Amino acid sequence: MSHLGNGALTISHKKIAQLRHLARLHAHHRWFYLLPALCTSRHAASASSSGPPHGPASPSSASTRAPTATSFTCSVGSGSDASSYLTLMKSASSRVGTQVHAHAVKLGLDRDAYLRNAVMTSYAKAGPVGDARRIFDEMPEKRIPADWNSMISGYWKWGFGERARELFDTMPCRNVITWTAMVAGCAKTGDLDSARKYFDKMPRRNVVSWNAMLSGYAQNGLHDEALKLFDGMASSGFQPDDTTLVAVISSCAARGDASLAASLIERLGFNQGCPGSNFFVKTALLDMYAKCGSIAKARQIFDELRDGRSTVTWNAMISAYCKEGDLVSARELFDTMPLPERDVVSWNTMISGYAQNGQSALAIQLFRQMTASNVGVFLKPNEVTISSVLSACGHLGAMESGNWVVNFVNDNRIELGISGYNSLIFMYSRCGRMDDARRVFYKEMGTKDVVSYNTLITGLAAHGHGWEALQLLSEMKARGFKPNHVTYTGILTACSHAGLLREGREVFESIRDPMVDHYACMVDLLGRVGELERAELLIQKMPMEPHAGVYGSFLNACRIQRRVDLGETAARKLFELEPNHSGNYVLLSNLYASVGRWGDVHRVRELMREKGVKKATAWSCVEHKGRIHEFVMGDRYHERSDEIYEVLGKLETRMRRAGYMVDESCALRDVGEEEKEESVRVHSERLAICYALLVSEVGTVIQVVKNLRVCPDCHAAIKLISKLERRKIIVRDNNRFHHFVEGKCSCNDHW
DNA sequence: CTAGGGTTAG
Structure with a gap:
């Protein structure tokens, strides 16, 4: 503790208690923000009444101010009032920070384990976590278990899992909290196997331990595991608390299974609502109803919450309407929610709501509104915002807007992850800029996933780059990515568009479990190169019932090859499957038009009219x-x-x-x-x-x-x-x- | 007196 100074100062028990209390209340702040709070008259009144101060003579004459803090204020040479002190601390350089730290030691850091732990926890939570470690190392002999636990969870919080494990392994007196911290820490990094190992090895568990494991599963998308664990918890005789419920309900919500949701409600006895639960539970319930298709019940909870709504409640309800496709109601809520409540998620929900319901132009417009400098506080968009709006740009082929978004990302230093880069590839592909799409894929992004490959392959396919798509397929395999049905649809489309029959067939035969869509692609490919008989044969040999897309591809091929005879048979099948789909009639009509049979063209038109089939608005x-x-x-x-x-x-x-x-x-x-x-x-x-x-x-x-x-x-x-x-x-x-x-x-x- | 677990957006 050499850098901490040596003039230890005696300080009243009352003041320590006060500091400790404040540290608890403000654990999420840097602890030294608490010192100025002692300077204010409200806190200082009791502090100064506890006895005359010791330590350096204070030049300040204000008797209501806590003298120890005042003396510090003078020592760093700033003004003597609390607010300028606070301002100074918020922009504290490390030099000043060290002085403050030194002062804390004088306040009694070395003689009060609880205060020291409160200070450590503040550092561990707000960072830099290394400073917490320094305090931890200073008095090895006085350590209490809470110190170890604070350090361990601090390390997890700042991404130093290895150090957390090191401490855990060397810790002499682990308790439930230690084990739980390990479970929660592993779960947060997505390493659920390790989390489960710690969980299984724990000598003793309590509700919080169960909750840590349960939430870990729920937050990492392992909803089945979460639900299973909930059963295990019940049979071990643990009473679930509100946190348990939140995790289970959100897992159930993610499944989107209405009957599962109903049985959970039954089991929890929530048929008549859940009057005793807190609003975390209620919001989770709202979300579950929304995701399991009972928008009315979701709205009911929303209305009941009236005064207890949080930002999350609003967002969950807006999301519910977006999922329903009711963009008007969603927007109405978005506009009526109190402005200070609106956060990034609110904007993202609304923007992606537009983007996913075919309202790309509105999505882009709302994004421009979000980033307009003239309205209220500027909320910085994040990767989710960017992905949604780039997707909208892609769907429209809106290159100018796309470029503008890219510039925005660079100017505002928005960090993009894999999905952000994926949507960039999508946007460029849909705007016809394959060079840029390739550049993002090969040069700009580091780690890729299957979606990255699929997006580029689909883009290449749409632009007729058949060979390149095939090359990318072998590249992804070589790098250990497993192609999925989207990959194969893209590849087959690419072959079809480029007329690569042999290659397409090879790929098709390599698919372990071809889906209907793959058959449709293959029919399209055979048809385009003129192998109509083979296409017909393939349809007959299909292991599953062909869907409309298969016959549609065949009919389209008949049009290209001008084979009315085969086409008419396919059309009959098609009309059986989709009697009200205008596109099918147009296909048949185009088939007749391709051989100049205008009378039949007219007849198809009549048929459409008779059946009342409306043409889709192009x-x-x-x-x-x-x-x-x-x-x-x-x-x-x-x-x-x-x-x-x-x-x-x-x-x-x-x-x-x-x-x-x-x-x-x-x-x-x-x-x-x-x-x-x-x-x-x-x-x-x-x-x-x-x-x-x-x-x-x-x-x-x-x-x-x-x-x-x-x-x-x-x-x-x-x-x-x-x-x-x-x-x-x-x-x-x-x-x-x-x-x-x-x-x-x-x-x-x-x- | 201290340390561990919570809902929403792609």
């Missing part, structure tokens, strides 16, 4: 200057609609002049008069292209996105623009990407 969008412009067929709502249609007129003139057959009705040539009105409405993708032509400069990349197929005329239009304007145009169509450069499309997919 939409396209273009991003310009950070705004997303969305279009639907015949859209005249855009603020620059007149100009857009002017561009459209010019475009069609140009197309005719260039020798393209332009049919205003977009594809359906022999339609009846009554259908004419609907079909002459301009397709959304053409409106998007015209808007892009209107606003952007020559040479820019235009991203046109839609969720259905681009019609032949629009295809021609895009080709022409890319040729005449020398633009690169990227179109995402049916989740495939088409790069048009100088009038040519890089892929072998046909319209």
Whole structure:
């Protein structure tokens, strides 16, 4: 204790008690924040009445101030009042910190084990944990078990598991708390096997030990284990407390199993609510009801809590509505929750709620609102925020917004983990920037997971890089990652898109347990290269019932190969499985159109009308200057609609002049008069292209996105623009990407 | 008098 000075100071028992009390109350703060609290008159009144101070003469004349603290204040040369002291301490350099520490020793650190432990615990909890260790090492002979325990949990907290184990191993007098600290520490690092070993070896357990193990399982996603352990706890005769309930309920919630939830409620006797429980339990219950599909019961608890709501309660309820797809109710809660209660999770819940319910534009908009400097306090977005908003950018192909988010991440030094980088790869892939996607994958991210590989493979597949996708598959295997069904779907799609029959079949045969989707991909691949008979055979040999996707792929292949005979059979199956899916009728109609059987095209249309099948709304969008412009067929709502249609007129003139057959009705040539009105409405993708032509400069990349197929005329239009304007145009169509450069499309997919 | 366990977002 050489650096701590030697002028030990006697100090009253009352003051030590006071310090200790404060240390307990403020254990999460640095302990030396407590000294100024002693300077305030409220605390000082009793302190100074306990007797005259000893120690260095104080130049301060304020008699209500605790003299020892005052003398320190003078020694560091700052002002003499408590608040400036506090300010100084908050920005304390290590030199000043050491002086404060020295002073604490004078206050009695060396003669009061409990005070010393309180100080140590403060250091252990608030850091630097090394300072706690220094105190720990100073008086080996006076150590109490609590000192060891404080050190051990401090080490776990700051990520020094090895040191925690070292202390545990050398500790002479372990108690329940020590063992429990080890269980909790291992569990927090995700090492549940070790946690369980400590748990099993404990000589004695109490409720807290059980809870530590239980929460460990629950927080690491091992919900079945948690529920099993809860049973074990009951049969060992331990009464669960509120903490137990929270862990069990949250595990049950994660399972999302309504009947399991019901039986738990039954077992806990919560059929009539849970009046005795604290609001942690109630919030967990709310969440469980929400995740198990009883939104009404969740709302009931939310309403009952009224005055006892925490931020978490609000967030759980908002999340409940998002899960239901009720974004209006979710947003209503988000807007009505008290502003100071809103935290990062609230924003993330709402943003990801939009992103996951197909409202990507709103997700991006809300993120811009979150980061706008003019509203209230700035809440720093975290990786979850970034992942959600990048995913939204990817779904829309919103490159400008995507870039803006990337800059935001760099400017604000937001740390990204694997999932953050994965969403970056996704965003770049969907924006047609495969070079950037590769750069993130190979150069920027350190550790990768299966999702990283899957995301890049799927991206490569969508862009027609079949060989590269295959190469990545062997690379991931070589590095010990096990491909899953997503990987194989991506790989088969890649082969299909690149026409790699042999390779695709090899991969397909290597799949141990192929799923329906894999069969669908394989049918697609066989069909595209013209092996329709083999595709048919494969469908017949399937070990499971083919779903609509399988017949859909087959029908699409029949269209490409113009095989009406085979197609009609597949269509019949398809209509049996999905009688109300408009896409199937369109596929059949396109099959007839491909061989010029316009009468049958008309007949299919009639059939749709008879059955009342509504066409899904196709939409396209273009991003310009950070705004997303969305279009639907015949859209005249855009603020620059007149100009857009002017561009459209010019475009069609140009197309005719260039020798393209332009049919205003977009594809359906022999339609009846009554259908004419609907079909002459301009397709959304053409409106998007015209808007892009209107606003952007020559040479820019235009991203046109839609969720259905681009019609032949629009295809021609895009080709022409890319040729005449020398633009690169990227179109995402049916989740495939088409790069048009100088009038040519890089892929072998046909319209 | 001291040390161990809690709900929400991807």
